[in-house]
Structures are given as structure tokens and as C-alpha cells.
Ligand code: G3H
Ligand code: 13P
Ligand code: ZN
């Protein structure tokens with residue numbers, strides 16, 4: 001069934017693992033992810049961004065996710081990723097999403113609280129859960145100074161006040177991850193000291209890690225080998241994700257790794273089969289690559305196999 005993340009996060013927290021939250025934009029992506037979760041008997045979060053709604057048309061994504069639920073019988077959360085205002089959150093809640101993110105991280109603290117509260121009030125009246133974000137994810141470099149970190153990373157005291165005052169159900173934190181394929185210029189590092197403090201202060205409360213793709217080297221290499229150009233692409237090492245999952249982090253967001261798996265596979269296929277033009281011939285392998293990658297994440301990184 002379509003479910004909220006409430007019970008999922010409770011179990012994940014206690015079990016020291018995280019649920020994968022994967023961004024979906026079309027049928028093959030959804031099928032690849034769901035096949036992996038089925039084999040691993042894993043709970044699953046499928047998330048839809050504003051860009052995904054625009055690309056696919058909201059009704060298509062909704063119906064594809066319904067098909068995934070019916071086909072798999074898994075507990076699946078349908079989540080709005082990075083909702084930018086009340087209206088988009090309301091539209092998703094009204095259309096049957098079980099979870100929404102209101103991303104007020106770009107606003108000053110008080111304004112972030114205000115818009116988050118507004119969404120929480122509406123969502124909770126409809127039985128829908130809410131994720132918010134405090135602190136800014138940025139293009140982070142190797143040598144971020146302490147003063148810069150304090151300005152952009154999540155402040156633990158503020159996190160406690162934010163959660164108390166908004167009544168939000170989960171909180172995305174900034175500890176050094178960022179969106180996209182270029183997360184670190186030098187050696188990757190996350191502020192685990194900060195994550196540990198936030199985890200302690202918000203004991204039992206589910207945290208979310210955005211920008212958590214690993215930018216898997218084999219896919220980057222394959223893209224580059226078959227005509228792509230992704231110099232210096234680098235993500236969050238998997239042992240760091242594993243470590244975060246043992247702490248307060250209960251939801252780990254992955255989009256870039258899906259994009260790279262798909263693109264690397266399609267690029268390779270085109271180079272090796274220039275005579276083919278049937279989309280099923282290259283989207284099929286792309287879907288298989290997504291399935292394999294997601295299964296690996298569930299089993300070896302997130303730790304959420306057999307979580308249903
Ligand atoms: O956080 C960003 C996600 O990767 C979604 O990206 O807005 O291009 O769909 P998008
Ligand atoms: P990645 O770009 O690291 O996959 O992050 C995805 C994300 O945070 C979606 O909200
Ligand atoms: Zn994100």
C-alpha cells in the first residue's frame with residue numbers, strides 16, 4: 001500500500017539503518033527501483049520533484065507509482081521532494097501523496113519556521129507527514145572553514161527549536177553533502193561530529209540526508225569511456241552513508257546515481273549498437289542497471305533489506 005514514513009522511520013531508527021528515497025521521472029526508473037526493493041523485501045520512498053512533475057505531468061507519475069504499489073505489494077511512500085511553497089505541497093497532498101517536503105532552507109530561520117508550520121498544519125489534518133530542511137546544502141569544497149560551516153551547516157540548537165516549534169516529522173540536515181555529480185573538489189568529508197550532536201539532541205527523531213549519491217566511479221568511467229564528459233565527478237563514499245545510517249539519519253536521498261546508471265548504460269549501448277533504434281533496446285538495459293545499483297544500495301549501504 002501507499003503509506004506514510006512514520007512506521008518506516010521508527011523501525012529504521014531503532015534498527016540503525018536508513019530507507020532509500022529515490023527520485024523518479026519515468027516508467028523505467030520506477031520499475032528498476034521497485035524491482036530492486038521487491039527482491040530485497042525493502043520499504044521504499046519514491047520521490048517526485050517539481051521538475052519531475054513538470055516533465056512527466058503529475059497524473060502520469062501518480063498513476064505509475066500506483067501501478068508500482070499494486071504490482072509490488074510493498075509499503076511505498078509517495079513523497080514530494082523540495083516543495084518550494086505551500087501551494088505545491090497542498091497540490092500533492094490533495095492528489096494523494098503520503099509525504100511532502102517543504103524546503104524553506106533558503107529563508108531566514110523564522111520564515112522557515114513559519115512556512116513549515118503552515119504546511120505541517122494542513123498535511124497533518126490530512127494524515128500526511130512533512131519533511132523540512134534547516135541549513136544550506138551548497139557546492140561544498142574540501143577546505144570549508146569552520147566559520148563558513150557554522151553559517152551554512154545545520155546548527156544543533158536551532159534544529160531542536162525548529163522541530164519543537166514546527167511539529168515537523170523529519171528534518172533534512174546540512175553536514176557537507178550537496179546535490180549533483182560534483183560534491184567535493186578534494187577528499188570527501190562530512191561533519192560527523194555535528195551529525196552526532198544533532199542525533200543526540202534530537203534523540204529518536206528521524207533525520208534526512210540530501211545530496212547523498214556516491215557518484216559511483218564505475219558509472220562515471222563508463223560515461224567518459226563512451227563519449228561523455230564528466231571530469232572530476234565525485235560523491236559521498238558509501239562507508240560514510242553507512243555510518244550516517246547508523247546514526248539519526250533514516251532517509252537517504254539518491255537521484256544522481258540513478259541518472260548516471262541510466263546514462264552510462266545508454267551511452268555504452270549506442271556505441272556498441274549503432275544500428276539499433278528501438279527505445280526498448282536501450283531503455284531495458286538502463287532499467288536493469290538502475291535495478292542493480294539500487295539493490296546494491298539497499299543491501300550494502302542503507303541496510304534496509306528485509307525491512308517490510
Ligand atoms: O534535489 C534535486 C533532485 O535531484 C531532483 O532534481 O529538480 O532536476 O528533478 P530535479
Ligand atoms: P543527489 O544529487 O546526491 O542524488 O541528491 C538527491 C537529492 O537530495 C534529492 O532531493
Ligand atoms: Zn535534495
Ligand code: NA
Nearest residue numbers: 017245247249
Ligand atoms: Na538511522
